[in-house]
Amino acid sequence: MADLLLAGMLNLKGTLKLSGDLVKANSLEVLVTGQRGAGPTHGNAPAPVPIPPPPAAPSDPGVGVWIFQSFNSTVTAGGKKVVAQGMCAQGNPGTATWPGMVQPSIGNPGITINNIPINVKNDMGIILPTGAPVTFTEHGQ
Numbered sequence: 001m002a003d004l005l006l007a008g009m010l011n012l013k014g015t016l017k018l019s020g021d022l023v024k025a026n027s028l029e030v031l032v033t034g035q036r037g038a039g040p041t042h043g044n045a046p047a048p049v050p051i052p053p054p055p056a057a058p059s060d061p062g063v064g065v066w067i068f069q070s071f072n073s074t075v076t077a078g079g080k081k082v083v084a085q086g087m088c089a090q091g092n093p094g095t096a097t098w099p100g101m102v103q104p105s106i107g108n109p110g111i112t113i114n115n116i117p118i119n120v121k122n123d124m125g126i127i128l129p130t131g132a133p134v135t136f137t138e139h140g141q
Helices: none
Strands: 005-007 009-013 014-020 024-026 063-072 075-077 084-089 099-101 111-112 124-127 132-136
Touching: 063 099, 063 124, 063 132, 084 124
Parallel strands: 005 024, 009 111, 014 075
Antiparallel strands: 063 084, 084 099, 099 124, 124 132
16 A cells, blocks of 8 residues: 655545555654553653652653644544644653643644644654653654
8 A cells, every 4th residue: 555645735624534554744744643651652852851850860761752642533544543733741661651742733734634733743742841842753653
């Protein structure tokens, strides 16, 4: 099966199941949700969340970040929800304690789900306890 390439200005609505080897929006792989703290990460934060503060060691020192919730619940790619902003979490596999937010897409201005741009590879998020930025370097498809 070939890649599904979405291009130009497009607003997806309703329940859609997209299929293809990879689903791309304007040549960039779309991000899909995974399980919090399970499987491959979507990216890595620059540093652990320092809670409790030094000199104590962080309670969850992991830097892996997983996108586990999308504000979109209707469009899927390979059975996983396509990310159109949402929630992420930073930490060790199995716990991913620290919550974060997926920022609006900067890499894909034209392909939307209910007028919210679909997030693509290399879009960013923010880890809430620290305000640290994270770049989503893996799409999860």
